[in-house]
Structure formats: C-alpha cells, structure tokens
Amino acid sequence: MMKTTEESDRYKKILELMRSSRPDLARPEEIVNEVIKRIQHGNRPTDRISDFIGSLFGWIYIGWVRNSLVAAAAVMVSLFIYQQALILKQVNNISRQQVMTGIEPIPGSMTGFDNKLTIYKFSNKLSPSGDIKISEKQLEMILESYDNLRSKYKNLIRIIEEDPELKRYIEGKLDANKKYKPDI
Amino acid sequence: MEHRKTKLIISVILIMTASCNEPETVVTNIVHADGSVTRRIEMRSTENKFDISSLQVPLDSTWIIKDSLEINASDDTVWVKRAEKMFAGVGEINMAYRSDSGANKDISRHAEFRKKFKWFNNEYTFSEIIDKKMKYGYPVREYLNAEELKWFYSPSNVNEEKKNGPDSLEFRSFSDTVEKKLEKWYIKNIVSEWIGEFASLTGEKVNNEMTQKSLKLRENEFVNIVEKNLEHFDTLWQNGTLLREFIGEANAVKYKNEADSAANMATDRFWVSFKPYTVRAIMPGKLTGTNGLIDSAGLLLWPVNSDFFLTEQYKMQAESKIPNIWAWIVSGLFLVFVSTGILKKMRPSQK
Numbered sequence: 001m002m003k004t005t006e007e008s009d010r011y012k013k014i015l016e017l018m019r020s021s022r023p024d025l026a027r028p029e030e031i032v033n034e035v036i037k038r039i040q041h042g043n044r045p046t047d048r049i050s051d052f053i054g055s056l057f058g059w060i061y062i063g064w065v066r067n068s069l070v071a072a073a074a075v076m077v078s079l080f081i082y083q084q085a086l087i088l089k090q091v092n093n094i095s096r097q098q099v100m101t102g103i104e105p106i107p108g109s110m111t112g113f114d115n116k117l118t119i120y121k122f123s124n125k126l127s128p129s130g131d132i133k134i135s136e137k138q139l140e141m142i143l144e145s146y147d148n149l150r151s152k153y154k155n156l157i158r159i160i161e162e163d164p165e166l167k168r169y170i171e172g173k174l175d176a177n178k179k180y181k182p183d184i
Numbered sequence: 185m186e187h188r189k190t191k192l193i194i195s196v197i198l199i200m201t202a203s204c205n206e207p208e209t210v211v212t213n214i215v216h217a218d219g220s221v222t223r224r225i226e227m228r229s230t231e232n233k234f235d236i237s238s239l240q241v242p243l244d245s246t247w248i249i250k251d252s253l254e255i256n257a258s259d260d261t262v263w264v265k266r267a268e269k270m271f272a273g274v275g276e277i278n279m280a281y282r283s284d285s286g287a288n289k290d291i292s293r294h295a296e297f298r299k300k301f302k303w304f305n306n307e308y309t310f311s312e313i314i315d316k317k318m319k320y321g322y323p324v325r326e327y328l329n330a331e332e333l334k335w336f337y338s339p340s341n342v343n344e345e346k347k348n349g350p351d352s353l354e355f356r357s358f359s360d361t362v363e364k365k366l367e368k369w370y371i372k373n374i375v376s377e378w379i380g381e382f383a384s385l386t387g388e389k390v391n392n393e394m395t396q397k398s399l400k401l402r403e404n405e406f407v408n409i410v411e412k413n414l415e416h417f418d419t420l421w422q423n424g425t426l427l428r429e430f431i432g433e434a435n436a437v438k439y440k441n442e443a444d445s446a447a448n449m450a451t452d453r454f455w456v457s458f459k460p461y462t463v464r465a466i467m468p469g470k471l472t473g474t475n476g477l478i479d480s481a482g483l484l485l486w487p488v489n490s491d492f493f494l495t496e497q498y499k500m501q502a503e504s505k506i507p508n509i510w511a512w513i514v515s516g517l518f519l520v521f522v523s524t525g526i527l528k529k530m531r532p533s534q535k
Contacts, residue, residue, distance in 0.1 A: 060529040073522040076515050083304050087505055090472035097478055161353065174352060 206287060207265070209240045209461040212483075215310045217468040217506060219297050221277060225267045228256075232263045240461040242284040243267055273297065274310075287459040291315075291493070303511050307472075311501040312463055312486075314493040318453045320380030321373040321495025324366075332362045338477070339462070339487040366491075368407075370454070371414075373495055375406045377450035378443075385442040394435060406430055421447065456490040463488055469506035476500055 025031065059065040160167050207227035214222040225241060227234060232251075236243065243249075247267040256262045271277050274295040281293045292315040300307040328336055335343060335358065346355045383396030409429050413420050420426045427436040427443050436443070465476070465484045476484040486500040 057525045057528050060525045066525070066529070069522045070526065073519050076518065080304055080515065083302065087305070087470070087472055090503075091470065094471055094474065094478070097474075157353065157356065167353070171352075174348070175350075 206238050206240065206459045207234060210464060211241050211461060212464040212466065213295075213310065213312070214466045215297065215308065215468055215502075217299075217306070217308065219273045219299065221271045221274065221295070221297070221310075223269050223271055223277065225265075227265045227267075228254075228262050229265075230260065230262060234263075234265050236286055238459070239286040240288050240459045242280040242286060244280075287457075290457055291317075301508075303508065304515070305505040305507050306469075308468055308504045308506070309501065310465060310467060311499050312465075313500070314488070314498040316493050316495055316497050317456050317490075318373055318377050318450075318495050320376045322369065322376065323496050324369060324491075324494075327365050327369040328362065332358075332365065335359070335362050336366070337487070337492065339485075340489075368411075371410055372403070372407055374450050374454055375403060375410060376400075377453060378446050379403060379406070381446035381449045382439075382443055385446055386439055390435075390439075394431060394439075399431075402430075454494070456494065458490040460487065460489045462486065463500050465500070465502045467502050467504035469504045471502065471504050473503035474501065476502065 059069065160170055207229035209228075210226045212224040212226070214224070216222070225243060225247075227239070247269040249265065249267045252264045252266070254262050254264050271280075274297045277295045281295075294313055296309070296311045296313065298307075298309040300309075324336065325333060343355075343359065346352075347359055349355075379396065379399045383390075383394075383399060386394060409426060410417065413426060417426070424436055424440065427440070430436070431439065431443075463476075463486045464479075465474075467484075471484070474484050476486045479485050484502050488498070488500075492498040
C-alpha cells in the first residue's frame with residue numbers, strides 16, 4: 001500500500017517535470033496524428049483475439065485448475081476407449097453367433113413330443129383347456145404304436161450304424177433324396 | 185423303404201401334434217429410441233379363421249389389419265392376417281397383455297424397456313418376459329449342457345432340418361440324448377411340484393416324515409418309482425399303490441385327497457395351456473447383445489414354447505447402442521482445448 005503511494009507520488013512529480021519542460025516542437029499536429037494512429041492500431045481485432053486467447057488460457061497458470069482439466073480429459077479418453085472396445089467386443093460376439101439361413105422358423109416344440117407323450121401318462125388330461133378329448137383306449141393305442149415305432153426306429157439306426165457299407169448307402173440315398181425334389 | 189416309412193409316420197405324428205388349427209404367428213417388435221414400439225403381427229393359417237380365442241398374442245380392433253391370400257412354398261393357399269399398432273411405450277403393451285382374452289391368456293407376460301445415458305452412447309434394452317409356471321421346478325440348465333441347451337432353445341424345424349441333413353445320424357443320436365435328459369427333467373419337475381404342493385396342503389398337521397424337507401430328501405427315490413412304473417402310472421396312482429410306496433400305508437389313506445389335489449395342481453402347471461409363436465425384434469442403433477437367434481435377414485428371433493417357461497422365467501432380451509454425436513463433438517473440443525492449453529504452458533518454459 002505504502003509502495004503504491006510512493007510510486008504514485010513519483011509518477012506525479014515526473015509528470016509535472018515533463019509538463020514544465022515542454023520540448024519545442026516544429027509540427028505538433030503530426031505528433032497528435034501519430035498518437036491517434038497508434039491508439040487506433042492498439043484496438044485492432046488481432047490484438048483483441050490474442051487478449052481473448054490469453055484470458056481463455058489463463059487457467060494454465062493456476063496449478064489445481066490445470067491438473068483438474070488434464071485429469072478430466074484423461075478420464076474422458078479412457079471412458080471413450082473403454083466404451084468403444086466394449087461395443088466392438090459385443091458386436092464381434094454377435095457376429096460370431098450362428099445365423100439361421102434358408103429356414104423360416106415355425107413355432108411349436110416338436111422335439112419334446114415323445115417326452116411329453118410319456119409324461120402324459122401322469123394325467124388324464126390331454127389339454128387342460130378341454131379343446132381335445134380322446135378316450136383312454138385311443139391314447140393307449142397311440143402310445144403303443146408310438147413306442148413300437150420308436151423301438152423299430154432305434155433298431156434301424158443301430159443296424160445302420162453297425163454296418164458301415166449300409167450307412168454309406170443310406171447317407172448317399174438321403175443326399176440324393178435331398179437333391180431331387182419331386183413335383184408333387 | 186422301412187426308413188422312408190418311419191420318417192413318414194413320424195412326420196404324421198408330428199403334424200398331428202403341431203397343427204391344432206392355431207395360426208402360425210410371428211410378432212415383430214420394432215423398438216424406437218424414445219421407447220415407443222411398433223408391433224407387427226403376422227398370422228398364417230390354412231383356414232380363414234382367426235378367432236380372438238385362438239390367437240397367441242393380444243389383438244383388437246384398434247390395430248391396422250390387412251388380410252390377404254397367399255401361396256406358400258409348397259403351393260398351398262394360405263390366409264395371412266397382418267396387423268400393426270404403434271404403442272407409446274411398454275406400459276401399453278403390458279396393458280394389452282393383461283386384458284388378453286386369446287389362447288395364451290393364462291400365461292403371465294410383460295415387456296420392459298430401459299434407456300441408459302452413457303455420455304458417448306445411449307444404451308437401449310428391450311425384453312419380452314414370460315413368467316414361470318411351476319413353483320418348485322428345476323432349471324433346465326441343470327440337466328442340459330451348453331450344446332444341448334442350444335438345441336433345446338432352437339426352433340423345432342431348424343433341429344428337424346439338421347436331423348435330416350448331412351450328419352443326420354449324429355444329430356439324431358444327439359437329439360435322442362437331449363430328449364432322454366428332458367424326460368428326466370419333466371419327471372423330476374412333476375415330482376418336485378407334487379411334493380411342494382402336497383406339503384403346503386397338508387401343512388403342519390403331518391408328522392416328521394411328511395414335512396416338505398423330509399419329502400424333498402426322498403425326491404430321487406420318488407422319481408425312480410415313477411420312472412419304473414411309467415407305463416402303468418395312471419392305474420397305479422388311481423389304486424393308491426404309488427402313494428403307498430411314497431408315504432406309507434397309513435399316510436396314503438389319511439392324505440389321499442391332499443395327494444390327489446397336489447397331483448392335479450402339478451399336472452395342471454405342467455400341461456400349460458399355451459399355443460406357441462415366434463417373437464422378433466428390431467432394435468434402434470447397433471445391436472450389441474441378445475440371447476436370441478439371428479435369422480438370415482439379420483433380425484432377432486425367439487421361438488416361444490411352453491417348455492421354455494415351465495420352471496424359469498423366459499426372458500427374450502436385446503441390447504443396442506446409439507452414439508451421442510453431440511457428446512463426441514463436445515468431448516473432442518474439450519480435448520483440443522486442454523491440449524492447446526498444455527502446449528501453450530509448455531512453450532514459454534522451453535524458451
């Protein structure tokens with residue numbers, strides 16, 4: 001505070017000294033013009049931009065602000081890398097997933113049919129909603145013929161598997177059957 | 185010849201079970217970023233009969249409906265009903281499920297939608313959920329390994345195609361293994377359900393041997409008895425032979441009514457009144473996760489069968505992401521700003 005007052009006093013003294021000892025100017029108008037020109041020059045946009053940039057980046061001289069902004073930027077970069085890597089991994093997993101081609105899926109579980117039919121023996125009901133009703137005798141016939149069919153089918157598979165020549169022959173026939181589509 | 189005959193008979197049996205006059209139904213959920221869902225239903229039937237009571241999913245007069253007659257791949261005439269409706273959110277879909285009077289009205293179904301803001305991306309999750317039917321059942325994953333589970337959850341005709349294609353013998357033997365395991369699973373579930381219901385019906389009036397805990401300890405024993413007598417189960421249950429073997433002579437007489445009621449409850453839950461259908465989903469943005477199948481058109485697909493929600497909730501879920509472009513720009517500008525500042529700070533010190 002004291003220092004500021006001293007400086008101010010000194011400045012006033014210098015100013016008075018300069019005023020009292022005015023130089024003898026030949027063309028004072030030129031000096032006036034030059035001063036005006038310099039003042040105008042000082043207000044040019046480039047200087048304003050550099051002032052703006054100077055104030056915008058004022059934080060670089062404040063340690064804690066600088067560190068915080070650097071930390072925030074690092075977190076942002078890490079988050080970006082993590083998220084994109086995760087997405088890439090997930091997308092790769094999806095693309096590895098089996099794609100069903102050429103088959104239009106038909107709803108309905110048929111693979112568990114024989115299991116359910118066996119389990120059906122637990123109950124008198126074929127359908128709890130009562131849509132379908134068959135007699136016990138009819139059901140027994142279905143089950144019997146189904147069991148028959150299943151055992152014959154298993155026997156057939158066993159015979160085929162035990163005989164490599166027959167297996168080759170059957171597979172060849174099945175392939176040929178697949179290629180040939182009759183016009184029915 | 186024998187083989188062809190076998191195939192034919194099996195096909196007839198399968199067709200008999202599959203076609204109960206219900207239309208083949210595919211429900212497509214087109215999920216939008218704002219949570220609204222355009223729902224499309226396509227029903228195909230050999231008859232022009234689309235009674236509300238026979239439809240698998242809720243449908244009413246508020247939908248835009250188009251009927252057409254088409255020729256399918258086998259040159260058969262098929263009636264096609266296409267319906268579309270825009271739902272403002274999953275809440276409206278759930279309301280429709282609650283008021284459903286169709287073929288699957290007894291099944292508890294609902295949809296969920298979640299949107300998560302994750303700065304660089306928005307994450308979307310859509311699920312269709314069917315609640316489980318059996319209270320005391322075992323999850324199917326305890327019985328099948330990963331490969332077998334894949335088979336179990338695949339559409340039946342996809343599996344049939346494999347069984348009739350190359351490596352057919354291998355696939356058939358695999359299918360037999362899965363079916364055997366499933367048979368065990370079915371029996372175990374019914375027995376477990378019966379024990380659970382029987383214990384809850386008899387309550388605290390039973391002796392120590394009849395508590396749920398002690399019956400549960402003998403569960404495998406019951407399962408073996410059932411498996412051993414599967415051929416004549418009905419008769420043996422009716423005349424009380426099986427119950428006597430389970431809980432002893434005196435208890436079998438005393439708790440006959442409770443045992444019958446529990447058996448009815450267990451079989452009712454096992455024989456779910458349900459007509460299968462297929463669910464598809466189209467998610468907003470890039471698909472990042474799903475537990476469904478992907479078809480050749482890149483669409484997600486889930487077959488819906490009663491076995492899938494017998495003992496566990498069946499959740500058909502899809503996840504996707506949409507990048508937040510504005511967040512990318514803001515983050516980029518921020519990074520440029522900070523790095524410029526740091527360079528600016530470094531420059532004078534270098535001088």
